[in-house]
Amino acid sequence: MAKPGQVDALIAALEALAAATREEPGALEYGFIRDHKRPEVILSYERWRDAEAESAHWQTPHLKRALGRFEALLDGKPAVYTGAKII
Secondary structure, rough: EOOOOHHHHHHHHHHHHHHHHHOOOEEEEEEEEEEOOOOEEEEEEEEOOOOOHHHHOOHHHHHHHHHHHHHHHHHHHHOOOOOOOOO
């Protein structure tokens, strides 16, 4: 969830992150979804070729930069959920 007044800055940071991440060889889908009822809530949607590609993503300079920037933009730590498509 974005801090009050930081939604636009968060979206800008996410746009830069998405552009760089989509260039990674194992990134199949990488985007963000904004909640209609709570516009300060933004969810990521990621789909990776395999676990190794996702693991490599966590070591990229662009993700590390974004995570550092998020500290000033987010109201708390981001929640990370993982799963597999079932239907």
